Amino acid sequence: MTTRSGIGIDVHPFSTDPGRPLVLGGVHFVGEPGLEGHSDADVVAHAVCDAMLGAAGIGDIGQHFPDTDERWRGADSLVLLAEAAARVRAAGYRFVNADCTVIAERPRIVVARDEMITKLTAAAGGPVHVKATRPEKLGSLGRVEGIACWAVASVEEV
Numbered sequence: 001m002t003t004r005s006g007i008g009i010d011v012h013p014f015s016t017d018p019g020r021p022l023v024l025g026g027v028h029f030v031g032e033p034g035l036e037g038h039s040d041a042d043v044v045a046h047a048v049c050d051a052m053l054g055a056a057g058i059g060d061i062g063q064h065f066p067d068t069d070e071r072w073r074g075a076d077s078l079v080l081l082a083e084a085a086a087r088v089r090a091a092g093y094r095f096v097n098a099d100c101t102v103i104a105e106r107p108r109i110v111v112a113r114d115e116m117i118t119k120l121t122a123a124a125g126g127p128v129h130v131k132a133t134r135p136e137k138l139g140s141l142g143r144v145e146g147i148a149c150w151a152v153a154s155v156e157e158v
């Protein structure tokens with residue numbers, strides 16, 4: 001049984017539109033400023049998507065869900081994640097697991113972590129773990145200009 005791993009990194013700046021919701025790992029953080037992006041700008045779902053696609057060796061999220069395609073405007077990124085998992089299966093691989101670390105000065109991720117894990121796991125069709133760290137006020141992420149997420153994923157040949 002051959003197992004392969006992939007990495008995914010995503011960063012989104014905060015939006016200047018006060019009406020934009022913040023969605024991380026499929027969870028809406030009520031009252032928090034949203035991130036800029038073509039879809040719902042869910043950096044966590046995007047990083048997991050990229051890690052999964054990379055593990056299967058079938059490109060990246062921008063290639064599968066281009067931001068020039070109106071179908072993905074405002075898209076629920078959990079739908080993109082489920083679609084990425086389907087494309088991984090179609091390429092002959094089974095998603096094994098993913099782990100990710102959200103890098104955010106705010107909001108506090110821990111309050112919604114279990115819900116994020118549940119939603120990401122359901123969309124990906126296998127266990128997705130979520131961790132978070134604060135950049136300790138360093139750099140652009142520390143100045144709360146945006147949120148980043150790193151993920152790794154494993155798939156195995158079926």
Ligand SMILES: [Zn+2]
Nearest residue numbers: 010042043046
């Ligand atoms: Zn993204």
